[in-house]
Amino acid sequence: MKKMRPWKMILSVTMILSLLSACGSQGNGNANAPSTPKEETTNSATDSATAPDPLGKYPETVTVTEILGYNPPEDPRTPSGITPEQNAYLKDLKEMMNIEVKYKWTVPSAQFEQKFSLAMASGDLPDVIEVDQKNYEKLKKQDMLADLTDAYAQYASPALKAYMDSDGGFAMKTFSTDGKQLGIPAFEDPFLSTQLLWIRQDWLNNLGLQAPKTIDELEKVAQAFTHNDPDQNGKNDTYGIAMQKNLFFWGFDVRGFFNGFGAYPSVGDKQSAWIKGGDDKLLPGLIQPEVKTALGKLQAWYKDGIIDKEFALKDENKAVEDLTAGKVGISYGEWWYPNWPLNSSVDKDPKADWIAIQLPGIDGPAKSLVPKIRSNKIFVVNKKMKNPEAAIKMLNFYIEVGNKKYKDKNKAADGYVYNWFNPRIANPVDIDTIYREVNKALDANQTEITIDDANYKTVADTFKATKDFLAGDTSNATKGVNWGQYYSRAAKDGGWGLTRQIKENQQFVYNEFYGLPTPTVVEKGGQLDKLMQESFTKIIMGGSLDDFDKFVDSWKALGGNEIIDEVNEWYSTEATK
Numbered sequence: 001m002k003k004m005r006p007w008k009m010i011l012s013v014t015m016i017l018s019l020l021s022a023c024g025s026q027g028n029g030n031a032n033a034p035s036t037p038k039e040e041t042t043n044s045a046t047d048s049a050t051a052p053d054p055l056g057k058y059p060e061t062v063t064v065t066e067i068l069g070y071n072p073p074e075d076p077r078t079p080s081g082i083t084p085e086q087n088a089y090l091k092d093l094k095e096m097m098n099i100e101v102k103y104k105w106t107v108p109s110a111q112f113e114q115k116f117s118l119a120m121a122s123g124d125l126p127d128v129i130e131v132d133q134k135n136y137e138k139l140k141k142q143d144m145l146a147d148l149t150d151a152y153a154q155y156a157s158p159a160l161k162a163y164m165d166s167d168g169g170f171a172m173k174t175f176s177t178d179g180k181q182l183g184i185p186a187f188e189d190p191f192l193s194t195q196l197l198w199i200r201q202d203w204l205n206n207l208g209l210q211a212p213k214t215i216d217e218l219e220k221v222a223q224a225f226t227h228n229d230p231d232q233n234g235k236n237d238t239y240g241i242a243m244q245k246n247l248f249f250w251g252f253d254v255r256g257f258f259n260g261f262g263a264y265p266s267v268g269d270k271q272s273a274w275i276k277g278g279d280d281k282l283l284p285g286l287i288q289p290e291v292k293t294a295l296g297k298l299q300a301w302y303k304d305g306i307i308d309k310e311f312a313l314k315d316e317n318k319a320v321e322d323l324t325a326g327k328v329g330i331s332y333g334e335w336w337y338p339n340w341p342l343n344s345s346v347d348k349d350p351k352a353d354w355i356a357i358q359l360p361g362i363d364g365p366a367k368s369l370v371p372k373i374r375s376n377k378i379f380v381v382n383k384k385m386k387n388p389e390a391a392i393k394m395l396n397f398y399i400e401v402g403n404k405k406y407k408d409k410n411k412a413a414d415g416y417v418y419n420w421f422n423p424r425i426a427n428p429v430d431i432d433t434i435y436r437e438v439n440k441a442l443d444a445n446q447t448e449i450t451i452d453d454a455n456y457k458t459v460a461d462t463f464k465a466t467k468d469f470l471a472g473d474t475s476n477a478t479k480g481v482n483w484g485q486y487y488s489r490a491a492k493d494g495g496w497g498l499t500r501q502i503k504e505n506q507q508f509v510y511n512e513f514y515g516l517p518t519p520t521v522v523e524k525g526g527q528l529d530k531l532m533q534e535s536f537t538k539i540i541m542g543g544s545l546d547d548f549d550k551f552v553d554s555w556k557a558l559g560g561n562e563i564i565d566e567v568n569e570w571y572s573t574e575a576t577k
Contacts, residue, residue: 062100066102068420068422070106070419085106097394131379133375136380140182143383145380148391150389151389187375187428188426190371196256196368197212197358199221214363221330223306225239239307243308243319244318247537249269252319256333256368265288295536295548303542324345337488338494356487356498398424404460406457465486513567513575520559528558531554
């Protein structure tokens with residue numbers, strides 16, 4: 001019997017994640033509240049005859065070192081000035097499991113990659129680390145990763161195992177080598193990466209304009225947002241489209257803009273995208289002619305002031321500042337923008353009315369690029385860590401506190417910042433679960449959510465915010481907070497609602513490469529990323545458009561040709577077509 005390769009297997013089951021979505025929360029049916037934490041009788045994975053309690057408390061404090069690249073808290077109710085060290089989840093972790101997290105360092109996310117590269121070079125790594133696929137491959141090659149096989153088998157909670165088994169266990173197999181489990185992957189519905197266009201409807205109304213469906217219409221709207229005082233404050237203080245220095249990133253970048261031209265250079269986070277050629281080969285989207293056409297339009301928009309003249313100096317946080325300050329009225333991005341940062345825009349300006357629309361294209365609404373697999377976050381453990389099972393217990397902890405019995409405790413206003421807690425793995429189809437459960441409850445005119453599993457908190461929080469927003473009730477949260485929860489996750493025309501429509505209507509193009517980084521990508525990917533970033537930025541800011549052709553030649557010569565060969569070797573031998 002022919003053995004199916006890991007990524008081939010993971011693709012097959014990733015394709016059925018949407019089926020899992022349609023099956024409600026049954027997929028997490030064994031995620032019922034685990035037992036009340038008990039005192040551990042051992043402080044490590046031992047050969048005890050008694051199975052360890054996944055939520056058991058160590059008799060002696062176990063210190064776990066970590067590092068963190070962080071963004072501001074998403075919920076504006078979070079106490080001002082809070083630091084990652086003060087995250088209330090860490091306090092609860094200490095109380096529940098006697099695990100104490102100490103950060104070796106923390107930096108804003110924009111500085112993380114450089115800082116982490118230095119740490120890897122010096123070998124000064126913490127106990128538990130979040131890595132992307134490239135760095136996973138590097139650390140594996142350097143034999144720096146702990147074998148988590150026994151720790152996972154003995155300590156993973158039923159809920160954690162349910163998530164990891166939801167794809168048949170294939171993602172886990174992908175990050176195992178020679179029978180050793182070297183990483184725990186966080187994988188998600190790939191359509192979470194679908195690109196949308198976020199635009200201020202109130203500015204459109206002020207100027208008597210319609211939401212754009214084509215690039216030409218978008219240009220006219222963006223020009224009006226730049227030159228015609230869309231906020232009617234009598235000042236020349238706005239521009240059209242948000243942009244930051246990282247052209248292909250996790251947010252506030254221009255992936256969606258390029259998709260509008262039928263160009264597919266990247267799936268974000270500096271990962272190149274690959275599209276089908278005409279000879280059963282994969283082509284690197286980054287060097288196709290459509291990219292040159294799109295760069296030409298960005299160059300024209302930069303000259304006209306439609307995009308920020310200082311974009312090359314701004315990171316994602318500076319781009320967010322302009323969005324929330326009412327300086328810009330359009331941004332490309334994913335489904336979650338209302339939850340952050342557009343909620344702050346709504347709170348600052350009650351007239352701000354952000355809507356989501358499908359990407360404008362050359363001849364009409366365009367298709368978004370989506371990955372076939374969305375898993376670029378893997379949790380690994382330093383081989384030197386004395387208690388590797390603590391990483392598994394921390395994963396158990398985060399899932400556990402999503403249960404109903406914790407609903408009145410872990411609130412942002414009390415200092416709980418979920419996206420600062422690592423390691424953290426969520427239900428792979430949690431957003432669609434929220435959408436379906438909240439709309440089911442609304443349609444049935446329920447007053448409470450009825451599910452009682454590890455999805456309870458996320459579903460109940462959105463349901464509460466939705467009810468409050470629709471009722472105009474701001475006694476528990478601001479209008480922006482309530483709207484952000486509702487419009488990102490539950491509204492049928494909101495972030496996830498529109499994403500579902502795009503998926504159902506087949507308005508997407510797949511990134512055809514879903515393997516692990518090839519050897520040349522691991523070795524030279526950073527150099528090629530820098531080449532792209534510098535070349536494209538110079539063109540946008542007024543360089544010759546023909547420099548794109550020089551970029552293509554350089555990209556191929558510096559490793560691109562080898563990558564093309566490696567990717568197509570994978571495509572011919574391992575890919576599911």
